Amino acid sequence: MKFEYWEPDSIPAAMALLERYRERAKILAGGTDLVVQMRRGIMRPDGVIHIGRIPELKGILPKVEGGIRIGTLTTMREIEKSEILQSGFDILCQGAAQVSCPQIRNVATLGGNTCNGVPSADTVPALMALGAEAILMSPAGERSVPLEKFHNGPGRTILKGDEMLLRFKIPAPPPFTGGCYLKYTPRGTFELAIVGVAALITLNPRDGLCENARLILGACGPTPLRVKNAESILLGKRRDKSLFARAAEIAAGEAKPNPGVSVRASAPYRREMVRVWSRYALEKAWQKAEAGLDLSSKFEVNKAGNA
């Protein structure tokens, strides 16, 4: 494992290196994925571009028109603890908080987690649920790619050889939105997920019906998977246990776990866990969305049906 090492102190400096080396160089942010991969011989770059000291790549900033901007170097820990993100974007905080263990979270970055692109990444389903966009830069200029389109295979992204991820743009979720990301493993957050589920629900405050639903599965296919068919049956509906069960059933059917021998779980078991945990995540997300609503005589609530 031999490589050259550069530490550009600005984005243009990083761009110059990328333009010259393209796929022969890897970007190093925190290193918790890349260093392991290089030592295992999975990645053998000629050079490593450490972007960790570029100030413009850090920080969580609210945008003027609402929404938020998160620099690629923001660590999982910073996201987990961010007060700005906890009010409104907390599904992302939940995702970040469930990455591995504290030592990893202190170093691992949102950009790194996203660009590493494993299907079980804990922050990507949350980013997708929030409708986040990745802002990329290359010598040709900036472009914006929705997270839903960012991954095109296990560990594969649409990043071009001379392109790097600068930041994430996340629109402000409407009021009365609740989100839940959960990660299921037999050993707490320490392991990669057997299934990860991100559920985001927005309710209409006047009638308590679902206005928007997002259901994203992690670790159930070559990339994180958005289950549109499950989302659509929730729209315009009231909170209902059997509705969640049906949505979970659809999600289980659409999940694409690898049928071969897996170190973590068999495909049938993953599917079953999608069924169990999608339901749970949807209920939780809905509960959170409702938390801001006034559950009085304004509209009917089926008390027995309250999950």
Place this chain on the structure above:
Amino acid sequence: MNMKQKIELEVNGKTQEVFVEPWKTLLEVLREDLGLTGAKMGCDDGNCGACTVIVDGQAIKSCLMLALQARGKQILTIEGLGSAENLHPLQQAFIDHFAVQCGYCTPGMIMTAKALLDEKPEATEEDIRENLHGNICRCTGYVKIVEAVEAARDRMKKRDI
């Protein structure tokens, strides 16, 4: 071609100059170049936690960080935590509560616990179990480690009064 780069690392309060190849991890440089063998290698991929040191106040797994990344940062290892005459409360508690058996996980475990207690002096047992769960121990079953960290927490709280 000699690819070593000269960097300065601040380790345990002292600035040290080292010549390192880019692919060397912080763990390797601490152990091989600086002789600080308290941090250990127990696995291949950042899972056991035996390599944990504190960088800029945060517990990190030094096997996952290239040494060059640590330039300009303040690094604290087990060797800088206390001395035989002046043990850190965590070190004393690990002795008093029999939280040490083979001792291989001990330095990493103590450093992770220190980072936790520094940030959260009121850490509960649940906090301790959750925060240290990236440090694996095969000998103790973790019971006396939790006991020791709680005892250190209580002693450190008293000292602040």
Place this chain on the structure above:
Amino acid sequence: MSAKESLISSLLFIGQSIPRVDALDKVLGRARFTADLQRNFPGLLHIKVLRSPHAHARIVKLDTSRAEKMDGVRAVVTGKDCPEKVHFRAPRILALEEAIWAGEGVAAVAAGSPEIAEEAIGLIQVEYEKLPAVLDAEEAMQANPPAVVDRQLGQYPGSSLITPEAPNITGHFKLRAGDVAKGFAEADIVLENRFSTSRISHSQLEPASCLARCEPDGGVTLWTNGQGVHVIKGIISDLFNLPLAKVRVINPYQGGSFGNRLRHYVEPLAILLALKTGGTVQLTFSRKEMYLAASTRLPVVTYIKTGVKRDGTIVAQQMKVIVDNGASYAAVQDGRTASSGAVPTYRIPNFFLDSYGVNTNTPWAGAYRGLGTPQVVWAIECQLDMLAERLRMDPVELRRKNVLHKGEKNAYGEEIASIGVMQCLEKVVQEIQLHEPSTQEPGPWRRGKGVAMGGKQNTPRGRSEAEVLVHEDGTIEVLYSADEQGMGSETVMAQIAAEEFRVPICQVRVKRGDTAVTPYDTFSASSFTTYNTGNALRLACQDAIRQILQAASQKLEASPDDLTLENGKIMVQGSPGMDLNKLFEPFSMFTLQGGPALKKGTPVRGWGVFAPSPAVPWDPETGLTPRMWNWYQYNACGVEVAVNTATGEIKILRGVLTADMGFPINPKMCEGQMEGGFGMAIGASVLEEYIFRDGLMINSSFGNYRIPTFREMPPRAQFKSFFAPDPLPDGPWGSKGIGEATMVTVAPAIANAVYNAVGVRLRDLPMNPERVLQHLQMAKAPASASGQPPRRRGGQ
């Protein structure tokens, strides 16, 4: 107060939780482990190994020329460079014509840096022809199996080819006590079941590591974390034809072992390359190599048939135990050790047992905490609960009815000298409140409770020697060669010496594990270091004291019978006589300097040797003998679990362990063994297994090999350990050992609790969520033909 009580109450250190003597160094990060020594050796060469990815393959081509030519590479070796001799405690160093498991080494490189060595490995050109592999022990043991794992079985010492038609069977132990046909005929209920355990790894935190230096006289010095410095010395001398006087083996601290380091899988390769290069080399296994090529627990399949009368008396038992050695003769392969878990606890008048060691093309197995006993007790303790249910009998009462008592004989024919197992069980039953059902809560989690008990043998093995040096200033050195892999032997030895000499512990220094300095011992295994080496040390201390009192008796003109040594003072009938240091004469030109009187500069040297009385050979056709094993340590476990009926997860809510260790020399350290054993057993019971693809293990990382973390243990207040010691007549102050029995009872206690919670009976370990959920779903589905989910086959 009884004599025993007054003896115990007069003890200063024994029975006290003295802080560990090695804890200070360890919390300071100063304690040296083997890899920590590397920077002391300039010019050190680093070894990397090329390993076969195939479970069974012929090595068709192996071309190391490109690697040899690489800058920085000092030597490359293959099977052709290895000694032809084979030692039964050391796996074959490198494959020669065939690689017989996925992970076996086929070539090795010594180079100036680990990176160069790794790159050189990549330059070795190797071609394999895949051969049929046998990955399941039951398949492997059949006549004319698909593959023969070890073609040389029977041709080297320590191995036997039992029947040529079934060439993968390495051992067959038979127990024939009574008449099972008659026994089963008398039984009112007969129950038959099959149980299994999976391949798991010790996963001790410190990887195997050694450092070998060629000496100018052609000898070698070896630093290693392998166990048993004198045993390793003998193996090296034997394998490489090196004179014993020219081999020195030194142990730094050892980072855990649990039996893993009782086979020598790094030292021979390091010595081979040290001799080839004439330099100093180091070999440290990666974590992946620790999984692939560094000993595992023996997977065991147990067929058990038990017959009981309606009142619960066991009248007959028949067992077939199939022990999967993996692919090496270094496994514990005669099958006998697994049998020992079946015998020490219950009265079974008619008992036939056949226990087989079987080779397969999977990573080789060796000693692992409990040595076959946990696997067999897994079957027995589950079976007993199932019988209790059939009998509509309290499972505790069923055990009480059949437990052996002191003075009785077990099925081998051994008389039981010490058995505290029932007291252990009563204690856990009380603590876990077994007879009160768990409180259930709404939601998917169902709670239940279960208990189990059992024992583990101690092998009467070898002798231990110890030396003690008493210096004129009253400080004492203890020299011994057994291991310190974390269980606390250094502390126990310090306690023993401090007790014998009645000096403060800080005056005792322990020097361990250097064949040039410390006397012969085997290693720390079978939980016997306190017993074997401790007894030897007591004798050494008493020898030194005798010499001291002899010298004092002349000076004081008193009979040695009237003298004792008490914290550096010679006491005459209890009153101070003289200081010890006055006994050491200073140098003088005018006095005789040689001779028996004590002299300044020369410590009093006490020496002791202890060996348990030998085993008595058993008839190979019946396995009966009045003495196969030495003593038994016993244990009982009670757990309360919660089972998630939607996911199959098992959470351990509460755990109670009670141990009979004879006498707790250091109570806190005993607790540590029980807590650690419980944690390790949780892993073995509900989490850990090797996952194979085509015979290659694919979960070789702590990230996906499910070793328990903090979160898998119950909270501190929910785990309790208790002692119910039954003193062993010839143990030091009555003590036996404790490290292993804690592994024996946890899995069946959990399975019994799971059954109590959700009414499903698991028979295969690990009880991971997938397997539990399968059972739950089958229980809900209409009854199928087999009634059990398809059984997982080994190695696949």
